[in-house]
Amino acid sequence: MTLYARFADRIGQILDELAAAGDLPAGLDRKNVAVEPPRDPSHGDLATNAAMVLAKPAGKNPRELAALIAPKLARLPEIASAEVAGPGFINVRLTDQTWREELATILADGGDYGRSKLGAGERVNVEYVSANPTGPMHMGHCRGAVVGDALATLLEYAGYAVTREYYINDAGSQVETLARSAHLRYRQALGEQGITIPEGLYPGDYLIPIGEKLAAEFGDRYVNAPDSEWLVLFREKTVAAMMDLIRADLALLGIHHDVFASEAKVQTDGRVKAALDKLRADGLVYEGTLEAPKGELPDDWEPVEMTLFRATEFGDDSxxxxxxxxxxxxxxGTDLAYHAQKAEKADQLIDIWGADHAGTVKRIQAAVKALTGGKVPLDIKLVQMVRLLRAGEPVKMSKRSGSFVTLADVVREVGKDVVRFTMLTRKADAQMDFDFAKVVEASKDNPVFYVQYAHARVRSLHRRLAEAKMELPAPDLALLDGEELALVKFGAQFPRVVEGAAVNHEPHRIAFYLYDLAAAFHALWNRGNDDPTRRFLLTDDAKTTAARLALADAIGQIIRNGLAVMGVAAAEEMH
Structure with a gap:
């Protein structure tokens, strides 16, 4: 339980007492009562809106109700003061001892500090990446892959039971084109000269080794055979080989899925028929024609009768x-059946899509509402593309020639941790530039470096302590001053940040918080530049060193925990 949740319980108990005494009506809805840090730290450590939320249904003035709550809060041993502010907020200051105890909790909980039972085992299916198996992973796929994977880990950390899923688009024209492209590489591998890749097929060299494998397996059996003999076989073999390549690329980022669902299998297993039969039985599928497009009609447009889903009944535009x-x-039609399949084993669905799919969000959400009776919510997170730069200059790519920057190339150049952290330094729906020079720059402006440097500084204290051969007593946390306890207060927000990020499906909040925490730690560290007595390690003062080292270790632990949620390893040292 977070410190904030603990004090929310305390306030709940006080409200129960007021209700028992007749000062509050029984049974008031308290779901909007919050306990959180005030925006201005000078106002205190915690603030609650309890009086503001409950005053109207209780028939009281907010300040009048706050005046009943505040004295009861002030009598709690962990609270130094509780004051009514403004129209009825209550600002609370905790005792220094309460913060020392929280510091001890951080150290005792270690890797579990911030872990939550918020999800209570609720089953969440997170589908992400789901790139067409027609080429290697490129940087267009990278951001959604990292956002989805970090979100899945975040939800697990917050107590949800998570399934990571990849939807293989192995049906349709694009995989037929892939099979035909592989067939050309197969003939090429058998020595056929003068082969050129015609417009409309996939020209990339990544199909050359696949063609060689097909040649080794089948010899020249399908060189001159009609399409009907090899097209389905080559499609299956090539898709399988491409998925092996995609899995290997994702593994470079530390990404592994639990389930790989096949679009073709959804179609052949009767899933689509079952979904459409259910919708028909509910009166949600009918034969009809679409409305004419708005504006000037194309010359070839004519109304055609099709099978339609009543998406407008669930919030869609048509x-x-x-x-x-x-x-x-x-x-x-296939996609709605696929989502019905996912919903059978989940209490909640989350899809991570590229921003170019924004136009299909409403229809899929409408389908899931219809198929599940609204019992399984679907959240779709749209991820903007990443613009690649080198020292500020765009990296040129050509889809036509099959030349593009692969995910594997980027990870090998700058490292997995840099890629993952950088992808989480913006909200998913915000534009992002990935500059190869800036992401490895050793400066405050590079969040990856700034956070890792904070952790490396903590670890350096232990190396310097060993070099000085100092023996430290058990830490006396009463030796920590007000600035040092302020850092504890900032660190204690981590569990709350985790829960907020999990509820809102926003893993970037962890990156933002770690940057701010690192900044606060660096500021505390740097005070020793002007005053040597304020350094973390004092060779002539073992007691103060022990207390400050405990503080540094707690901050280092929180940074490690946050980075682990992001799928990033903490740096032990930086040169």
Whole structure:
């Protein structure tokens, strides 16, 4: 339980006492009562809106109700003062001993400090990456991969039971094109001369080794064979080989999925029929025509009867086709069945999509509402593209020639931890520049360096202590001054940050918090530059050193915990 949740319980007990005494009506809804740090630290350590939230339903003035709550709070042994402020907020200051005890809790909990039972084992399916298996992972896939993986870890840390899922788009024209491209590389591997990759096929060299494997397995059996003999086989073999390549690329980022779901299997297993039958039984699927496009009509437009889903009943802008006039499925038709499949084993669904899919958000959310009766919420996080730069200059890429910067290239150049941390330094829906020079720059402006440097400074204290051959007593935390306890207060916000990030599905909040925590730690460290007596390690004062080392170790532990949630290893030293 976080420190803030603990004091929320205390306030709950006080409200129970007031209700028992007749000062408050019984059964008031308290879900909006909050305990959080005040925006201005000079106002205190905690603030609660209890009186503001409950005054109107209780028929009282907010300040009048706050005046009943504050004295009871002030009598608690952990609280130094509780004061009514403004229209009825209550600002609370905790005793120094309470903060010393929280510091001891951080050290005792270690890697579990910040871990939560908030999720109570609720099953969450997080689907992310899901790139078409038509090429290696490139930097266009990287940001969504990191956001999804960090979110999955964050949710686990907050007590949810998480399934990491990848949806393989192994049906449709793009994988047929892939198979035809591989067939050309297969013929090439068998020595056929003069092969060029025609427009519309995949030209990348990554298919050369796949063609060689196909040649080794099948010899020249399919060189001149009709499509009907090799197309399905080559599609399956090539998709499998591409998925092996994609898994290897993701492993470089430390990403591993629990489930790889096949689009083709969703179609062949009767999932689509079952989903459409359910919607028909509920009156949510019908035969009809779409409205004409707004504005000037194309010359070839004509109304065509299709099978439509009543998406407008669930918040979408128009009803959506699930089956074309010729009886073939739309992509949406398969996609809604796939989401129904995921919802069978989850209490909550989260999809991480590229921002170019924004137009399909409402229809999928409508389908999930219809198929689950609104019992399984779906949150879709849109991730903006990443612009690659070198010293401020754009990195040129050409999809036409098949030349692009692969994820593997970037990880090998700057390292997994730098890539992962950088991808979380902006909100997912905000534009991002990834400058190869800046992400490895040793400066305060580089969050990756700044946070890692804070942890490396903590670890350096132990090396210097060993060099000085100092023996330290048990830390007396009463020796910590007000500035040092202020850092404890900042560190104690970590569990609350974890829970807020988990509830809002925003792993970037961890990165933002770690940067601010690192800044506060560096500021405390740097005071020793002007006054040597304020350094963390004092060779002539073992007692003060022990207390300050305990503080540094606690901050280092929180940084390690936060980085672990992000999938980033903490630096032991930096040169």
């Amino acid at each position: 009803d959506r086709p699930v089956m074309k006039a010729d009886g073939s499925l739309t992509y949406f």
